[in-house]
Amino acid sequence: MTTDQIRGHQTILEMLDRALSRGRLPHALLFAGPVGVGKNRVARYLAQCLFCEQTPSDQLSCCRECNSCKQMAAGTHPDLISIECPPDKAILPLSLIIGSEERRGREGVCYEMSLRPMTGNRRIAVIDDADKMNAESANALLKTLEEPSANYLMILIASELDAILPTIRSRCQLIRFAELSADDVSELLLEHQLAESPEQAQQVARLSGGSLDVASQLLDENLQELRTSITRLLCQHPFRPQAFSQAVIKAVDDIGGNTAAQRKTAHWILHFCADFYHQALQTAAGHESAVNNAQIDKFVNGFPGSTEDRIEKLGSLLDRLLETEEQIDRNATISLCIENLSEDLRSLQKSTS
Template identity: 40%
Template sequence: MIKTWEQLKGHSEQRELFRRSLQRGRLSHAYVLAGPEGIGKRQFARLMANSVFCREYELSELQVCGECRACRGFAAGTWPDFIEIGVPAGKNVIPISLIAGETTDGKRGREGLCYELSVSPQASDRRVAVINDAGLMNTESANALLKTLEEPPAHSLILLVCDNPDTLLPTIRSRCQIVRFFPLNEADVQEILLAEEIVESPEEAASIASLCEGSLETARQLLHPELRKLKATVARQLNQMEGMKPLEVAASVTAGIEEMSSNTPEQRQNAQWLLRFVADAIRARLQGLAGGDLSDPLTQRLGARNGVDLLAPMLDRTLAASRQVDGMSPVKLVMEALFDELARMIRQAMKRA
């Protein structure tokens, strides 16, 4: 768990934006932290809250010491002036009970996030609330929060974390300042993957970082055991040259994608990742040939020129398959056609060699 700003990768511009606002005394009462999933928005929000409470630094410095009573209490999850909510386990929305309390026991308006914000701080100058996955508030929840945003307590700071601000009610967006966050760079992703021991080697970290588009959540999806097994299967088949068994490969790949996918959109996303693996493997071989690397078994069998003549059309065919999946073609049919065509290309190239 990230406990200091120095441990947070990226987002230095966003931090500087908040620091300037603090130095000018222009901190707003509510912000939307918006950007792709898995890039550190929640950690940023928590560091913002911790900075409000830290007693060793002025708030305008936007820093945390990690050692004072407030920082220790915050890290332990016991600091009384911090409220954090999100989608409850097993649910797909943020219910109004978390925002304004339950109705069944007469506590509506006397508990929940809005009530907690209205109470005077117990140990700090402000109360800070973080709403994770804020775009998943239902209509009741959003309208209840809107009342607090319209008349915010003077001692409050509300941070709404979401992937897309358009999922929020326009009336909520209009009462918040939107701060946009962007994907992490590949070097930062590699460092995090290795530091948190998510991958086993620098080579694997580099490979995943190049594919995950700056999102640790996407990186974790790419490391799904079933997807890794499918990647290994495809790599092994591509290395067999004329021995590739296209129908077996397509059947194995399709079954694996279906097993690890809970719905059709997820199935298409996993199919796209697999096609990306195939394209990257072919592209890496092409780059090796362009750089004069003649150690690849394909080059040894075909020669550099014939290798390029084979690999370039294979890459084009794989990219075409990706477009077909985007175009809503059945994943199974796309995979069968792709691997059949790749096997045919390899057999023809071997005959010409």
């Protein structure tokens, strides 16, 4: 891995490089920021630089040719301990921190970090989903953080900083990660051959909120079809609330009984709607839109009145979507929220019919 493969975080890389050159790299780092922006990638790059057998330990660089670099590339370096929350769990299991009940204290990241390095003079632990630790897991980790060994490094990764206990945060140096730019996300999608074309990559990147993970999800064929269907309904003059609500509720119901998944789908749909109205707002205001879309032009031109009237109406539509999103976040009934939203969207647009 090289710095060319890490996008959007040059300032962080420079800060880590300065810390190494001055011999001031802390024993514990907390990488905090949105999901899918490259926190884990930076953590592993730092580990590879520290493990590298050919480059000085006070430089953030690696040769990519030595045994350690090759082991890092293969994910088999014996002195890198890496854990994350299993996909089917909401809480990072205590067993990953201090071992299972049968082997408590004889396995887990705390035990691994008490052992001598197998190669070189370092051990590094990367704890992804650190914000999913409960109080018991966090307290179990505290002793290891409080009594660091020389040349041992722990990197905690979190997307929800507020979920990290103050006792953990106080023992780590916090490094904040920002969202990636749409251009960075688009280029990463093409580099990883996730998008079929530059146009698709740009479209998805614009909706991703600066997250490669979100962008990858948006490439799902079902979501692509859903977005096309929702956009077609939004374009219509006059707006048809019943058709819109039926389409949305069906898409949510098709997920099944998993309430969390249903709410996620509802949020995707609201996200698609908000993006459509936002692009329409940009067009109405005379700004260059991120997309050249005849549907949006036709939709905007369907509004009577002055430019100011169109902008005000589109702003009201966006505000109403935000209100629905907040209602769903408060666990309101999804179908009722969508039905009320549909009627309100018609009311806000009725002068265009």
